[in-house]
Amino acid sequence: MSSHQGNLKIYNSLxxxxxxxxxxxxxxxxxxxxxxxxxxxxxxxxxxxxxxxxMIFRYLLQxxxxxxxxxxxxxxxxxxxxxxxxxDSIGKAAKSEKMQSLEIVYKYNVKFxxxxxxxxxxxxxxEPTATGHIQEQIEHIEKIIENGFAYVVNGSxxxxxxxxxxxxxxxxxxGRKVDELAEETRTLNAQGEKRFFADFxxxxxxNPEDMxxxxxxxxxxxxxxxxxxxxxxxxxxxxxxxxxxxxxDLKFPHHEDEIAQNCGSLGCTPAKxxxxxxxxxxxxxxxxxxxxxxxxxxxxxxxxxALFDKPYSPNVIRFFMMQAHYRSNLDFTQxxxxxxxxxxxRLSDALQLIDKLTVSPTSSFDVKDLITSFYAAMxxxxxxxxxxxNLFEAAKRINLINDGKDTITKEDLSLLxxxxxxxxxxxxxxxxxxxxxxxxxxxxxxxVIDLRQQARDNKDWSTSDKIRDGLATAGIVIKDTKDGxxxx
RNA sequence: GGUCUCGUGGCCGAGCGGUUAGGCACCGGUCUGCAAAACCGUCUACUCCGGUUCGAAUCCGGACGAGACCUCCA
Numbered sequence: 001m002s003s004h005q006g007n008l009k010i011y012n013s014l015x016x017x018x019x020x021x022x023x024x025x026x027x028x029x030x031x032x033x034x035x036x037x038x039x040x041x042x043x044x045x046x047x048x049x050x051x052x053x054x055m056i057f058r059y060l061l062q063x064x065x066x067x068x069x070x071x072x073x074x075x076x077x078x079x080x081x082x083x084x085x086x087x088d089s090i091g092k093a094a095k096s097e098k099m100q101s102l103e104i105v106y107k108y109n110v111k112f113x114x115x116x117x118x119x120x121x122x123x124x125x126x127e128p129t130a131t132g133h134i135q136e137q138i139e140h141i142e143k144i145i146e147n148g149f150a151y152v153v154n155g156s157x158x159x160x161x162x163x164x165x166x167x168x169x170x171x172x173x174x175g176r177k178v179d180e181l182a183e184e185t186r187t188l189n190a191q192g193e194k195r196f197f198a199d200f201x202x203x204x205x206x207n208p209e210d211m212x213x214x215x216x217x218x219x220x221x222x223x224x225x226x227x228x229x230x231x232x233x234x235x236x237x238x239x240x241x242x243x244x245x246x247x248x249d250l251k252f253p254h255h256e257d258e259i260a261q262n263c264g265s266l267g268c269t270p271a272k273x274x275x276x277x278x279x280x281x282x283x284x285x286x287x288x289x290x291x292x293x294x295x296x297x298x299x300x301x302x303x304x305x306a307l308f309d310k311p312y313s314p315n316v317i318r319f320f321m322m323q324a325h326y327r328s329n330l331d332f333t334q335x336x337x338x339x340x341x342x343x344x345x346r347l348s349d350a351l352q353l354i355d356k357l358t359v360s361p362t363s364s365f366d367v368k369d370l371i372t373s374f375y376a377a378m379x380x381x382x383x384x385x386x387x388x389x390n391l392f393e394a395a396k397r398i399n400l401i402n403d404g405k406d407t408i409t410k411e412d413l414s415l416l417x418x419x420x421x422x423x424x425x426x427x428x429x430x431x432x433x434x435x436x437x438x439x440x441x442x443x444x445x446x447x448v449i450d451l452r453q454q455a456r457d458n459k460d461w462s463t464s465d466k467i468r469d470g471l472a473t474a475g476i477v478i479k480d481t482k483d484g485x486x487x488x
Numbered sequence: 489g490g491u492c493u494c495g496u497g498g499c500c501g502a503g504c505g506g507u508u509a510g511g512c513a514c515c516g517g518u519c520u521g522c523a524a525a526a527c528c529g530u531c532u533a534c535u536c537c538g539g540u541u542c543g544a545a546u547c548c549g550g551a552c553g554a555g556a557c558c559u560c561c562a
Binding site: 033034035036037042043045046047048049050052053089174175176177197198200201225246247248249250251252253254257276277278279280281284285286287288289290320323324325328329330331333335336337338339340341342343344346347349383385386388389390391392393396399400402403405456459461464465468472477478479480481482486 | 490491492493494499500501502503509510511512513518519520521522523524525526527528554555556557558559560561562
């Protein structure tokens with residue numbers, strides 16, 4: 001077991017407090033995160049959640065936990081809206097794009113996989129699909145009915161919240177009380193089949209126009225929205241596992257209903273720790289499809305969104321996101337992104353300098369203390385912003401060593417190098433030293449820079465400045481340093 | 489209407505009872521033929537009004553403002 005295990009604290013949405021992380025089985029972690037619904041390309045807000053849980057996954061791995069990370073893919077449309085109408089989002093998209101449901105799902109899954117590569121997300125251990133687990137969903141529903149917490153009406157099955165409340169507490173995650181819910185949503189109670197307005201569908205009878213239909217003991221139909229996560233999480237992680245994550249907006253009803261289903265079928269809550277990542281905002285408002293204030297993860301990398309006048313690299317975006325805590329809102333603005341871009345280059349420059357430093361017999365500062373601070377930051381509920389602040393402290397030290405104002409021993413230097421790289425690249429998932437040098441352009445540039453240096457040596461300033469200005473017009477920036485001239 | 493979260497310096501964003509968060513910008517300096525870049529340094533803020541406390545951005549109450557959820561949502 002790693003010496004670093006055992007200090008981790010996680011904010012548990014279930015208790016509303018930071019708790020010491022104690023996995024159910026020592027050394028092992030089971031984590032389930034709600035993945036995308038593939039009826040369109042995931043937007044930047046969706047990506048933030050996945051990036052945050054990727055960071056969490058990565059840190060758990062760094063702590064030497066054996067992590068089984070399950071992130072599902074919702075490829076079955078099965079939603080009922082507030083008026084009780086069927087809104088099969090995937091089927092709807094399929095119709096408008098004149099495709100079959102599975103085509104739609106496949107199309108957007110390819111895009112999602114590409115985004116994961118672009119944004120450097122580690123692949124989960126398993127990415128199960130809803131359509132691949134219809135049988136398991138049906139079995140869960142049967143068990144819930146058997147236990148008396150669900151009823152069948154006209155080919156549909158509903159979860160019986162009132163019955164459930166007699167034995168369990170509905171609303172433990174979202175803090176909602178069944179009695180209060182009644183008052184709150186009185187206007188929304190338009191569904192005739194339900195016994196109680198808060199009951200939710202486990203299985204919905206098929207509509208004639210549905211594109212995807214499955215057989216069940218209750219007739220042809222579609223699984224309810226929440227049951228897929230219950231089926232897949234228990235199949236791959238067991239009845240009770242360590243961490244369940246997802247976006248804040250899934251807390252209610254999705255996660256609340258998952259808890260009810262798990263208790264209703266297996267008698268226990270699915271997860272020990274519930275983690276919720278906060279939303280991505282645009283101008284102070286949640287980025288969402290329905291509001292239309294979203295942009296795509298690829299657009300920002302390619303510079304094709306109207307919101308920003310230039311492209312940003314995926315590394316800069318990840319860095320920018322990591323500067324905010326996963327439980328905080330984050331506003332995407334051009335100024336903030338530019339600031340992150342500069343900050344990131346400062347950090348990455350320092351890291352690239354590390355191998356060129358000269359070592360001394362002693363270190364003038366406490367390197368181990370600094371490294372401990374990296375772990376301490378992440379151990380405190382994955383506080384990546386603090387980690388980054390500490391990495392900047394390390395970057396400053398590196399620069400001071402480079403200037404001869406600080407010293408470091410060989411051992412300390414190698415330790416610092418290892419740990420900085422570990423935290424920036426392996427934990428935060430931010431890659432550094434990605435050179436954009438064009439193989440054809442490089443030798444040409446070497447020649448041009450050489451010619452300019454000659455002119456400078458001859459104090460022929462007009463020629464050297466002409467070269468510099470000419471390159472600038474071509475979009476190439478010359479940087480003169482002590483050790484020579486570089487370009488980008 | 490109900491439940492909940494939040495309001496930090498020019499901007500982004502940590503902090504959760506006493507100690508410098510950090511980044512970007514600004515300003516000063518080093519370097520440089522000049523410039524840019526880079527590096528170093530400076531910059532001490534917590535919406536407002538009460539209260540608790542030796543001490544509050546941090547706890548409590550109130551006001552104002554913003555946002556999330558209340559069966560589409562990462």
